[in-house]
Amino acid sequence: MEHLIPQLSIFVLACFVGYYVVWSVTPALHTPLMAVTNAISSVIIVGALVAASAATGGSEISKWLGLGAVVLASVNIFGGFAVTQRMLGMYKKKERKAEAK
Amino acid sequence: MTEVIATTPAWVALAYLVAGVLFILALRGLSSPETSQQGNRYGMIGMLIAVVTTLIVHGVGLPLIVGAVAVGGGIGYVIARRIAMTDMPQLVAGFHSLVGLAAVLVAVAAYLNPAAFGILNADASDIATSSKIEMGLGVAIGAITFSGSIIAFLKLNGNMGGAPILLPARHIINISLLIGILVLVAAFQLSTPALFAAIVIASLAIGFLLIIPIGGADMPVVVSMLNSYSGWAAAAMGFTLQNTAMIVTGALVGSSGAILSYIMCKAMNRSFISVIAGGFGGDAAVAGGAAAEARPYKRGSAEDAAFVMKNAESVIIVPGYGMAVSQAQHALREMGDLLKKEGVSVKYAIHPVAGRMPGHMNVLLAEANVPYDEVFELEDINGEFAQADVAFVIGANDVTNPAAKTDKTSPIYGMPILDVEKAKTVLFVKRSMGGAGYAGVDNSVFYMDNTMMLLADAKKMVEAINKDLG
Numbered sequence: 001m002e003h004l005i006p007q008l009s010i011f012v013l014a015c016f017v018g019y020y021v022v023w024s025v026t027p028a029l030h031t032p033l034m035a036v037t038n039a040i041s042s043v044i045i046v047g048a049l050v051a052a053s054a055a056t057g058g059s060e061i062s063k064w065l066g067l068g069a070v071v072l073a074s075v076n077i078f079g080g081f082a083v084t085q086r087m088l089g090m091y092k093k094k095e096r097k098a099e100a101k
Numbered sequence: 102m103t104e105v106i107a108t109t110p111a112w113v114a115l116a117y118l119v120a121g122v123l124f125i126l127a128l129r130g131l132s133s134p135e136t137s138q139q140g141n142r143y144g145m146i147g148m149l150i151a152v153v154t155t156l157i158v159h160g161v162g163l164p165l166i167v168g169a170v171a172v173g174g175g176i177g178y179v180i181a182r183r184i185a186m187t188d189m190p191q192l193v194a195g196f197h198s199l200v201g202l203a204a205v206l207v208a209v210a211a212y213l214n215p216a217a218f219g220i221l222n223a224d225a226s227d228i229a230t231s232s233k234i235e236m237g238l239g240v241a242i243g244a245i246t247f248s249g250s251i252i253a254f255l256k257l258n259g260n261m262g263g264a265p266i267l268l269p270a271r272h273i274i275n276i277s278l279l280i281g282i283l284v285l286v287a288a289f290q291l292s293t294p295a296l297f298a299a300i301v302i303a304s305l306a307i308g309f310l311l312i313i314p315i316g317g318a319d320m321p322v323v324v325s326m327l328n329s330y331s332g333w334a335a336a337a338m339g340f341t342l343q344n345t346a347m348i349v350t351g352a353l354v355g356s357s358g359a360i361l362s363y364i365m366c367k368a369m370n371r372s373f374i375s376v377i378a379g380g381f382g383g384d385a386a387v388a389g390g391a392a393a394e395a396r397p398y399k400r401g402s403a404e405d406a407a408f409v410m411k412n413a414e415s416v417i418i419v420p421g422y423g424m425a426v427s428q429a430q431h432a433l434r435e436m437g438d439l440l441k442k443e444g445v446s447v448k449y450a451i452h453p454v455a456g457r458m459p460g461h462m463n464v465l466l467a468e469a470n471v472p473y474d475e476v477f478e479l480e481d482i483n484g485e486f487a488q489a490d491v492a493f494v495i496g497a498n499d500v501t502n503p504a505a506k507t508d509k510t511s512p513i514y515g516m517p518i519l520d521v522e523k524a525k526t527v528l529f530v531k532r533s534m535g536g537a538g539y540a541g542v543d544n545s546v547f548y549m550d551n552t553m554m555l556l557a558d559a560k561k562m563v564e565a566i567n568k569d570l571g
Contacts, residue, residue, distance in 0.1 A: 004231055007340055007348060014349040017125055018356035025131040027453065027478050028467075030361060030460030031189055032141075033131050034328050037354040038196045040124045040144055041335045044203050046117075046155045047218075047342050051210035052166050053159040054217030062214035067169050069206035072199045074173025075180075080196060081145050082181035083189075087464055088141060091134035094472035 032087045039080025045073035114345060116154040121349030123147030128353060134473055151346045186468040187425045190457040191257035194324055198250035200331040201308075204243025204338055205301065208236050211341060212297055218342060232341050237286035239337030240297070241304040246330040248308030253323050256312075257457060265316040272378065278307045311377065317457075318499070321365045322376045324458045329358025361459050368453035368479075370505075370515035398534070401553035403565030406493075406528050409553070411570060413490035413526075415446040417482065419519055420462050421455045423496020423532070429560035430469035433495065436563050437471065439570040448485070449476040450519050452500035483520050492524035494546075496559050498531070502544045511542055527552040530562050 025033050051066025123143045130140015156166070184192050211218045212228070220232040228236070255261035268274065285300045315323050336351020366373050410416055418437065424430060437447045449471060455462045466476055486492055494501055501521045504511040521527050527546055533556055534547070546552055555562050 003343055004340075007343065010345060011336060011340070011348050011352050014121070014352035015356050018128070018353040019360065021125060021128045021353070022357045022360045025128065026133060027364075027460060028451075028463040028473055028476060029131045029134065029137060030364075031193075031458060031464045032137065033128070033357060033460070034193050034324065034361070034458065035189075035196075036127055036131070036141060036144055037328060037357045038193060038200065038331065040127060040148065040350050041200050041331045041354040042203070043120070043124075043148065043151050043347050043350045044200065044207060044335045044338055046151055046344055046347060047207035047211070047338050048203060049152065049155045049166065050159055050218055050342065051207060051214065052169070053156070053163055054214055059213045062210040062217070065206045065210040065213070067165060069203040069210070070166060070169040071173035072203040072206070074170045075177035076173075076196050076199050076203075077148055077177065078174035079177025079181040079192075081141060081148070082178050083184065083192065084141050084144075085138065086181060087186070087189075087467070088134070088137045090464070090467040090470075091137070091473045092467070092470065093134075094474050 028091070029088075032084050035080055035084040035087065039077055039084060042073040042076035042080065045070060045077065048073055109343075110158075113154055113158055116150055117344055117346035118349075120147040120151040120154075120346040123150070124346075124350050124353060128357065147346075186464055187428060188258075189464060190320065190324055190461065191254050193458060194250050194253040194257055194327065197324075197327045197331045198247050198254060201243045201246030201248075201250060201334060204331075204334040205240055205247060207338055208240035208243060208341070209297075209301075211236060212294075220341060233289050234286060235337055235340040237289040237297075237300055239334055239341055241282050241286060241300050242330055242334040242337055244301050244304035245308035245311070246327055246334050248305045249312045249323075249330070250308075250327050252309055252312040253320070253327060256317070257320060257324075266313040268310070268314070271310065271314060275307060275310055278303055278310070282307065314378075315376065318369075318454075319371075319376050320457045321454050321459055321461075322362050322369075322373075325358050325361035325365055326377075327358070329355050329362060332356070332358055365454055365459060368517060370513075370517070396548045398548050398554050399550075399552065401528070401555055403555070403557075403562060404569050405553060406555055406562075407566045407569035409526055409528065410440055410445065410491050410493070410566075411443050413445055415448070415485075415489045416440055416491040416493055417486060417489045417521075417524065418447065418449045419492060419494045419497050419501060419521055420449065420451070420466070421495065421497025421500060422457060422461075423498075423530075424559050425456055425461065425465055426496065427559040427561075429495060429563050430465045430471075432560055432563040432567060434466070434469040434471050436567050436570065437475075439567060443570070447475065448482060450479065450482045450486075451476060452479055452497065452517075452519055455497055455500055479517060479519060486520045486523040489524040491526050491528060492519075492521035493528045493530070494521055495530040495563070498544055499542065501546055502542060504542060504545065513542055522546050522549060525551060528555055529553070530555045530557070530559050532556070532558060 048069030124147045127140045127144030130136045215228045222229040282303050332351045332354025339347025451462045505513045505516040505518045
């Protein structure tokens with residue numbers, strides 16, 4: 001139980017950080033924000049890797065479930081970051097466009 | 102429990118912390134388009150650190166794992182490259198469902214093999230009580246995210262009608278299910294597989310039931326809400342695994358989605374509860390349909406529209422979901438360029454809930470190469486309509502309806518709207534006079550003396566205007 005309090009502290013403080021950081025995001029970038037938060041929430045792959053690489057004592061099923069989760073999270077990580085990058089690359093300023101012409 | 106923390110090397114904990122900080126920087130970068138790409142790179146580095154650290158600690162080089170990452174990553178990358186920008190809402194909903202399902206799989210795996218996750222209690226006889234509760238919550242939120250996102254995806258993708266599906270007594274069913282899940286999570290200390298399965302099934306059911314009654318207009322809220330859930334699921338699993346990176350990320354994503362839901366609700370002047378309760382768009386459509394009498398309106402042609410805009414000094418373009426549906430953004434940008442060549446000032450006005458997800462219109466305009474400093478948010482541009490010569494409304498309706506300001510009986514009353522009716526001339530591109538927006542409310546702007554209705558498919562109309570301008 002004693003590990004819970006430090007974890008809870010981190011969690012609560014991170015919620016506050018998230019609150020302030022997200023309010024500073026410009027509304028024009030709300031769609032990329034959703035795409036990138038989706039990508040980073042796939043950090044759950046850490047848990048999937050633990051399950052998939054468990055060598056000892058565990059059940060076979062647990063390992064395969066972990067592998068399945070690795071696949072799903074990887075779709076999200078690569079897909080999420082790539083689509084965010086693609087979107088962000090589209091946002092251009094007036095000046096730069098004038099030069100290109 | 103303390104044992105586990107003691108055996109975790111300090112550098113591992115630090116690496117996860119660094120990953121968490123990099124994720125914060127990724128979001129921080131989005132405060133401006135200039136810093137956003139650097140931010141995204143921080144996010145990728147953070148993810149790389151988290152994955153590599155885990156692999157080093159738990160055994161590197163397992164070919165199966167590399168294969169799994171390659172398969173998943175390849176699929177994800179190809180989807181990300183190919184997806185049309187208009188389909189972003191369903192892509193994001195689909196991705197959310199994967200996070201939810203991954204959370205469920207990880208929780209089940211941890212339940213079956215607690216030793217690998219280091220969540221056994223002091224005498225290693227059973228899973229520690231606190232871990233069980235965290236796990237129960239994680240699997241519940243993950244399952245809700247999964248089934249809810251699947252429904253949202255099907256609705257956004259058009260595989261399922263956008264109209265709300267209303268079950269009788271749905272509020273009672275939902276509330277009892279929710280209470281049931283909480284009771285099950287609390288009782289999960291007993292740790293029987295049946296209880297665990299019951300949590301998963303009940304959560305899948307409530308995710309499904311929560312989203313089916315929500316109509317198309319409320320989709321921006323739903324997508325944001327599911328975004329938030331996927332974060333809370335990751336955080337709960339982070340508690341189970343005692344992993345800082347997961348806890349920090351979960352909290353970030355959770356609050357991000359919650360804030361976006363709040364912004365969307367506020368932009369529609371609706372309470373979060375009423376959106377979740379669902380049903381918006383269904384009943385109102387019937388009422389609006391009956392009220393819509395055949396009132397006189399002026400119909401214009403592409404030629405007329407081109408003439409009016411060519412002779413204007415300033416034009417404000419108001420795009421909505423209809424523009425996205427007909428893929429008119431590229432033609433629209435061309436129109437803007439032609440007008441600018443004539444010396445007309447062109448700006449774009451975006452309502453927060455235009456489209457099917459937050460910021461949807463901005464991405465579409467950016468895709469069509471509209472410079473982002475010509476695109477303005479509601480509060481920044483609303484004062485300018487009174488001075489504008491032309492408001493060019495394309496595929497937007499409810500967000501321009503003055504009834505929101507004047508008619509207390511209107512379902513959209515109180516919603517902040519773009520004041521297009523104040524412009525000298527309003528050009529309103531709409532497919533036909535019937536079917537007025539998602540809310541099904543008739544718009545008095547159609548019948549004003551200074552409004553010209555351009556009845557056609559948005560893209561075809563804009564292309565015709567471009568021909569006359571060119």
